[in-house]
Amino acid sequence: MSTATHNAEALAQKLADSGLRSTPQREVVYDVLLKKRDHPTADEVFARVKSGLPTISLATVYNCLETLVQCDLVRAVNFERSPTRYCPNLRPHAHFHDEQTGKTHDIDLPPELLEKVSSVLPVGYDAKSVEIIFRGKATKTVASGG
Amino acid sequence: MSTATHNAEALAQKLADSGLRSTPQREVVYDVLLKKRDHPTADEVFARVKSGLPTISLATVYNCLETLVQCDLVRAVNFERSPTRYCPNLRPHAHFHDEQTGKTHDIDLPPELLEKVSSVLPVGYDAKSVEIIFRGKATKTVASGG
DNA sequence: AGTGATAATTAGAACTATTCTAAATAGAGA
DNA sequence: TCTCTATTTAGAATAGTTCTAATTATCACT
Structure with missing residues (x-):
């Protein structure tokens, strides 16, 4: 197949x-x-x-x-x-937005990080999703495209 | 004054x-x-x-x-x-976007969290800012506005 | 295979948030 | 006061996306 x-x-x-x-x-x-x-x-x-x-x-x-x-x-x-x-990556990941090139890079997240981040929410806040965006510049990065 | x-x-x-x-x-x-x-x-x-x-x-x-x-x-x-x-809050905070009401809530972040989050970046990624967005619903929240 | 009902696609118009343009106004410093 | 530049302004323009109405494809059932 x-x-x-x-x-x-x-x-x-x-x-x-x-x-x-x-x-x-x-x-x-x-x-x-x-x-x-x-x-x-x-x-x-x-x-x-x-x-x-x-x-x-x-x-x-x-x-x-x-x-x-x-x-x-x-x-x-x-x-x-x-x-x-649009991004078909289904693993938990953040996005790094390179402001020089305009390219976007996936940053894999360790499984426990999203939990840790979500734990800052006060009682009464029920998050269905968490999004993390970095902005900056990526130097000499290989492959993985933009 | x-x-x-x-x-x-x-x-x-x-x-x-x-x-x-x-x-x-x-x-x-x-x-x-x-x-x-x-x-x-x-x-x-x-x-x-x-x-x-x-x-x-x-x-x-x-x-x-x-x-x-x-x-x-x-x-x-x-x-x-x-x-x-537009948000005049200068403290480190995330945003919680309530999908039912459309309202946005500021979520204060403990000082070390952004550091911890940034530490997942591989070598070569130099982040100038980190943004965290939660989406979901906020139940019986008080004050602090939308 | 044929038919009716529903889902999906299509071209182009419409919409909306934002930016641009060019002219008018205001303010700082000489 | 004069001049230079910054800022504001109204309206036109732009761009990404969504909507509309018509067409086409597909499914369930015969």
Whole structure:
């Protein structure tokens, strides 16, 4: 079984869990995110997806991305008011936003850290998610893309 | 000395440090932020400021808010793609975004936590700031505003 | 295979927060 | 007072995203 097939089946399963259908558009959008994990914007996803599916529309790309976010297969990431970026990394991680290059790097988090952070919440605050964003500059970093 | 005067002088000082002038618009915008710390949007600040300075323009409100952010007197806060909110709290704190009410709460952070969080960064990542955002629901919370 | 109901996609218009532009005003220093 | 620059202003422009209405695809059932 190819990786793409594997992804497609995992995707189909997750979609079905939410009562949604698997479609070529959703599959290709998801594949694009998995293939190059550089936190692309919707426009960038649109450009990449077109090579496999030339007739897809930008609206559909937005729809698919939103769907993937709903299914918890993808995280939407926002820095200030710049375009939303999409991240298929499901492990607990923070984002490091390099202000010089504009690139975003995933920073894996030790399992206990999010717990520790959440423990600062006073009684009465029930957090469903915690997001950690670093801003600064990354020097001589290797691979992992932006 | 009144509180407003005190704020105005602190503001004038901070502005001067950046080579900027103190103006009625900047003072009133800053006062509005200090007076009701409910993380207002630019539009909301605009509405509040108008009662003291009826001829101020929205562009000026944006300009003043940007200036205050540059001077490190105010933090700009973004949740997803909703309008930027402004926060004059200078202590180290996280934001809790209540998804039911849309309100934002400041969560004070113990001094060592940001350090601990930053320590997860691999060599080569130089963070200038760390932002922590919680999302969820806040039950029966008192005071402190939205 | 055919049919009806529903889901998904599409193109383009619309929306909204924000920034830009160019002109007017204000304030500091000579 | 004069001049220089900073600031403010109204309105136009921009950009990312969402909405609308029509089309197309897919499913369940026959």
